[in-house]
Structure formats: C-alpha cells, structure tokens
Amino acid sequence: MQMDNLELSKKVCGLAASAYLANKHRGGKAGGEGVQYENWFAVYNAAKLVTDTIQNGLPAPFLSTQTVDFVDDFVILWNEDSCHQHFQLKNTENVSWSSGDHPIADDFRYQKLLNEGAGVGKTSATLVLPCPEKAGRLQKSIPEDISNYSAVEQFAFGETLNHLLQIEPKLRDALASLCVNADLDKIERLGSLFVGEWVSNCGTPCNLMDLWEGVLRHEPNYVRSLSRVDILEKFEAILMQIEGFHYTMGQGFFEWSYLESDSGVLEYSVVSEKFFEFQRIIVMEEPSTFEELERHLI
Amino acid sequence: MSRTLTELATASIQSLLDRLAAPATPPAEYKHIMYQLGFEHGKALRDKLEGKSVGIACTVEDADFLAQGIIEGLRGSVSSISVACFWNKRFPGDETRNIPDTAPIQRKYSEPTIKSVDSLIVAKSIISGACVVKTNLTHLIRESNPSMIYVVAPVMFTNAKSNLEKEFASDITRRFAYYYFAQDDQKSADNNVIPGIGGNVYQRLGFEDQDDKNHYTPELVINRRRNLSSGKSTSLSHA
Helix, strand or coil: CHHHHHHHHHHHHCHHHHHHHHHHHHHCCCCCHHHHHHHHHHHHHHHHHHHHCHHHCCCCCEEECCCCCCCCCEEEECHHHCEEEEEEECCCCCCCCCCCCCCHHHHHHHHHHHHHHCCCCEEEEEEEECCHHHHHHHHHCCCHHHCCCEEEEECCCCCCHHHHHHHCHHHHHHHHCCECCCCHHHHHHHHHHHHHHHHHCCCCCEEHHHHHHHHHCCCCCCECCCCCCCCCCCHHHHHHCCCCEEEECCCCEEEEEECCCEEEEEEEECCCHHHHHHHHHHHHHCCCCHHHHHHHCC | CCEEECCCCCHHHHHHHHHHHCCCCCHHHHHHHHHHHHHHHHHHHHHHHCCCEEEEEEEHHHHHHHHHHHHHHHCCCCCEEEEEEEEECCECCEHHHCECCECCEEEEEECHHHHHCCEEEEECCEECCCHHHHHHHHHHHCCCCCCEEEEEEEEEECCHHHHHHCCCCHHHHCCEEEEEEEEECEECCCCCEECCCCCCHHHHCCCCCHHHHHCCCCHHHHHHHHHHHCCCCCCCCCC
16 A cells, blocks of 8 residues: 555656655654654554544554655554544744645645545545644634645644653643553653554554553553452451551552552552562551551552 | 762762762761762752752652751751652663653652742752653642752763753743752763762662662651651751
C-alpha cells in the first residue's frame, strides 16, 4: 500500500506532486524538537484511543508516521481503509495555509486526492500547532475548498514530557484516564512507556492494540484496572487494626495512606505474584503499628 | 576531568568534598561528611531565609544526612521548617530516542504545613540528570506555591541546571536559586559524575541498591512523624 502511493500519486496528483512526495519521503525526519512534538502528539492520541476503543471493546486503529503521504506527521488508519485521519504538526513560528514552495493547503488537497484514489472511505486532515492564538487564526482562514475535511488543533509543546504534562491538559487527562491516579509522576511513567513503544514502532504502521500490550508488559506501568483480587484471610484484619492506616485496591493497585503525612502506591498490581507475596509477608509478620509495617510498603 | 568550585566552597568545605569523593571513606564517615556539608548549606542559607517558613524536600537516602544537616544549619534563623521525604525509583529512558528518564514516587512523607511555606529547599546529594529532583519538585509545586525554590546540592553536574529548567515553565524556573559547592563536567562509563560524590550514593551510604534504600525509613521521618502525631510542633520548630 505504501509504495503504491507513489505510483498512485502520479496518476491522481500529477508528476510534479508525485516527485515532491517521493522527495519528501526520502528526506525523512531530521530529529530535534519537531520529532519530539510529533512523539508527544502521537502519545496523546494513542492514550485517548486506548480509552475510546480498546477499553470500550471496539476495534483498535493502526497508527503511523513517516508514511508515503502528503500529510504524514501522524496518521490514524481505521479498519479496512474506512477512514484515514492525517495530522500535520508545525512547531515553528511562521505557519500559513498558502506560503512556501509546498503550501500546507496543497498537501491537504493532494492527500484527499490520494486517499480517494486509494479507495479510502473518508479523509480528514488536521493542522496541529502549539500557539492557541495562531491555531484560532488558522482555523478561521481554512481555504474554502478544503474546509469540509480540514481542521486546526492546538496542542502545546514542552521540551520534556514532564514539562508538557504540566501545561497540556489534553495529554495529562488522556493518560490520567488510564492511570491508577492523577499524580504526575505516575502519569509521566505511563507516558514514557507509550513514548518507548511508539518510537520502537516508528516508520511502520502499528496496531494500537500491539502498542498497548507493549505498554502493559512493563512494570511499573500504573495502568488502572478493575481486576478481582484474591485476598488472604487475616490480611485485611491485620491492616485494619493499625490506627490511622487506610488503603484501597479499587484501581488495581494497593494505594495507602497513614495519618496526614504518609502515602504511597505499591508499584505492582494487586493481581501480580508480588502482591500475593506482599500479603503473605504481612500475614506472617502481623505488624501491629505503622512503624512495623512501613518497610514493606515498597 | 575538571571541577569548578563556587564561592561558597571554603577550604574546609573543599576538604569535606575531597573526603566524600575518596573511595576509601567508609559509610559511617561518608554519612557524617554529608551531614556536615548539609550543615554548611544551611548556614549559607540562613540570611536568605531569616524569619521565613521553609520547606525541605529530600529523598530517603539524603534525609538523615544532607537534609538533617541543612535543618541544623538553619537553626535559629527560620520561623519554621516543614519536611517532605520521597522514596523514588529511577527508570532510565533513552535520550537518543527521546524516551525520558522517570523516577516515580513509591512512597512519601509530607508534612501538611509544606503546602504553605514561603520558600522551598530541594536538597539532593548530587544533581546530574535532575530526574529525581524534577519529579519531586513537580509534585510539590502542584500543591504549594513557594515564592523561592532553592536547589541545594554539594555537587552539581555541568548541565544539571539546564536539565532541570527544561522540565518547568518559566514562571517556575524564575524562582530557582542554586546553592552548590562544586560543579563537575565528566562522568564515568557507569554514569557516575567524576569526582562527584565518590560514585553511587546508595552504595556509599551502605545500601545495596535503590530497592534496598527504599525499604529504609529515615530517623528524621520517624521522629518528626511521632511529634506530628502526638501534636508536638515539628517545625524545626523553633530551632
């Protein structure tokens, strides 16, 4: 399919556009902030799509980047080519629809033609940029002929994932919806696993389900779950008699607090072998105070 | 390798730094040197923090030595001290592929009053990649709003400041002030700063590894928690 796009583009977009497409694909990505911006945006979409599809029992799409496409920074490919969502990311100062040798509007037009030629049912193309004012301005000035399949989206840029999580609520919320709690250190850990899986798959379309399973293979991942937990007899009784100590396992991890000062989350899930071992130690040692218990809360 | 000393590094501090870096220094002496360096940091901050409510954020391995030293060095100067101690576990990323290092907080001790301090001291025995510092600081500034943030470490790696500052927006980084005695610019093959603090701080303090140090509860935490739960004032309190 991907190599076919070059041949197809000659037919449906013309020789000049096809030569540009070949050159664009050959050039690849230079790295730096542009690639980082694309990675963060891909992670945001992957996390959001896990919630929207996999966790709702719906088919997962393929995700790709650097494909042989006119709009190729990030693409969501829905089942059997029913819909392709293309995203062009611009983390630069000067962005317009019509300037430069290869205007963004032209890329969007050619992408629509290419997808129609390939039999893709529905095409959307979105320009993504970090500045809210600029995004608003470009949204209002989308050229008329591409407006029914084009959009503009604002997505912040941060030099690091931790920085971005502090300033981009869309990314933070997408990851938090999968995470055991809303603490940024847990969300960052989960986000870093998405980044790792995404960059490992870069260059080839990957199924979101495969990417998600890759994330789940890491420990700790802090992914929320509603698994049923097997609790040893006495375990709960021992913990409940420690004054000021509280815990919950409702999100798939053992989260605890003591008085107003101490709190934590065990790094392994409540369905893991390690949690069973943790329970076994508590039952064996029968701590009666928090000071006897705390060294086990790791 | 080269080491640049700051104007805070007196001859006696230089001697402490040399002994810290020496491989032969045993854990007990190493801990005491770290305490003394913390004490010197506390003294250096006394004028800046006179009369202020101060929070000290540290990691479990630094609590009884560096952080306790800072608290003692500040004694008689500040109006109160609140403590937050973090048990982090570091997971290396891959800089070449833009995968970030992370250090999720497995456990924390955080006195409620740290949410309302004037100034926050983030203390760390050495700051290199700044991963642990940024994690704990990010956590704290989401629930507090200190007007000044003092990043305090006996030794910093040459690009530690830039590593730390790219983790935050400018409205946060403009509150940063750095207090350190030496800056080093080289690392060994196993990623330890040279001469730094003489290698891996967990091992120099007598822990096996990061899991081992995370099973430890510092005396600082135990004592302050006991005071807190018994209703006694903890805030250094009134040093």
